[in-house]
Amino acid sequence: MKDAERVTFGGSGLNRAAHLRDDAQALARMHRDPEALCVLLWRGKPLFKGDARDRLALLPFDHPVLLARHGGIIDRPILLGVEEGGAPIFAQDISEWEPDALDHDAMDRFHDCTEQLHPALPETHVFAELRRLMAGLSPRDAELAAAARAIIGWHDTHRFCARCGQPSEISHAGWQRNCLTCRGHHFPRTxxxxxxxxxxxxxxxxxxxxxxxxxxxxxxxxxxxxxxxxxxxxxxxxxxxxxxxxxxxxxxxxxxxxxxxxxxxxxxxxxxxxxxxxxxxxxxxxxxxxxxxxxxxxxxxxxxxxxxxxxxxxxxxxxxxxxxxxx
Structure with a gap:
């Protein structure tokens, strides 16, 4: 198909900067970069903004939501890529946050219309189900959201080594897990x-x-x-x-x-x-x-x-x- 990549999540040409994932000095510089931004996820839901919920809300590293983190699925942000101007884009999970009230009955996998508002964020910023809003996103926001949800979801279900059963740790900017016991290496699966x-x-x-x-x-x-x-x-x-x-x-x-x-x-x-x-x-x-x-x-x-x-x-x-x- 000539227009095959018009499909949602079809890609936006994001530079994923894979060559920097194992460069500790480069990653440290990107973490300190004032232009660095984060895609936030809460229990699989990206953070959206705007009345139409048609844009990802990208937060700087010094935002109170990120500064207040205390553990979770991943203990450090995952590098998603680098924008054309050089600004690094990361993904961070904050599933440890507990909203005041959750309507679990309304959070089904087909029609989850619930939205969660963090107290440190404006009312225009909410966590919402990606499948409900995916068709309205720009190609870049769609690619970032899909990558962030997939990689964080992988870490959530692969915390232990598949070879020996011992806990594994994150490496390569979030794109690999290593077992310190049997020296096994594990990579995101598709x-x-x-x-x-x-x-x-x-x-x-x-x-x-x-x-x-x-x-x-x-x-x-x-x-x-x-x-x-x-x-x-x-x-x-x-x-x-x-x-x-x-x-x-x-x-x-x-x-x-x-x-x-x-x-x-x-x-x-x-x-x-x-x-x-x-x-x-x-x-x-x-x-x-x-x-x-x-x-x-x-x-x-x-x-x-x-x-x-x-x-x-x-x-x-x-x-x-x-x-x-x-x-």
């Missing part, structure tokens, strides 16, 4: 996931998983298994879930998906048959949706099906299919 635009004639294959909100359908998707090509993963996943055989498969676009650590690999596949037989363990339902019906879904007028989440690669691929922009 799990490849194929997500498939499967067509038969003028229709596209859609499905829904168990527990999804009413009316929510999306493209079929699944993890790539060890020793498997992307093409084989597409054919296997579609066959397992719907018994639909797939012939030609081609790559379309990819999207980092930091919920928690996936790379969504968008593929196009041509179905060789139309009959569907779902595996009820894998999915709840699947159906062929015509182009006309998909147009109605995207306009919000369909009585039974809601459009895929805006900002997700499923929405991007379906929108491109409707506009004949897959080439």
């Amino acid at each position: 799990d490849p996931v194929v997500i498939m635009l499967i067509t038969y004639g003028n229709s596209v294959l859609m499905g829904r998983s168990h527990g999804w909100p009413e009316g929510m359908y999306s493209l079929l998707a699944g993890f790539v298994e060890p020793g498997e090509t992307l093409e084989a993963a597409v054919r296997r996943e579609v066959m397992e879930e719907t018994a639909v055989p797939v012939g030609r498969v081609s790559y379309l676009a990819s999207q980092p998906w930091p919920f928690p650590a996936s790379l969504m690999i968008g593929c196009y596949g041509e179905a060789l048959a139309r009959e569907i037989t779902i595996d009820p363990v894998e999915i709840e339902q699947a159906m062929w949706v015509s182009r006309d019906d998909m147009m109605q879904i995207f306009s919000g007028d369909h009585p039974d099906i809601r459009p895929a989440r805006k900002g997700a690669i499923a929405h991007f691929l379906l929108e491109s299919w409707l506009a004949d922009r897959l080439d």
Whole structure:
């Protein structure tokens, strides 16, 4: 696809400055740099600002929120990259902070509309769910938010060495963990996931998983298994879930998906048959949706099906299919 990188989290050309991650002197200078800024996260939620919540709020190192930290998932900021003018951008987690009240019932993974306001921040600055606001972010803010959420989430679940079970410590500006006991080195992981635009004639294959909100359908998707090509993963996943055989498969676009650590690999596949037989363990339902019906879904007028989440690669691929922009 010519416009593949227009997808949310598709990248903004951020200089990640990987060559500086193991340079202690350079990192010390960047920490002292008055232009240095931090992306803040609280329990996976980035800090946004503005009435529309469409911008990341980047804080300087001398901000009271950062000065008041006392431990947490990471004990030092993670270097995300360096802006063109030389200003370093870091990420810092403050999940140790406890808001006065939390509505846990409202904080579900599909529709978390809750916002948390830190007492040391203005009312225009709130922690909010990235999936809810991702479509309105600039490419640079989207890349920073995705990188920060993914790397901090990795540290949260990889505090111990996978080889010997002993505690590991952060190194390389947050992009590596080392075990002092067995000398093992551990690096952030990304799990490849194929997500498939499967067509038969003028229709596209859609499905829904168990527990999804009413009316929510999306493209079929699944993890790539060890020793498997992307093409084989597409054919296997579609066959397992719907018994639909797939012939030609081609790559379309990819999207980092930091919920928690996936790379969504968008593929196009041509179905060789139309009959569907779902595996009820894998999915709840699947159906062929015509182009006309998909147009109605995207306009919000369909009585039974809601459009895929805006900002997700499923929405991007379906929108491109409707506009004949897959080439």
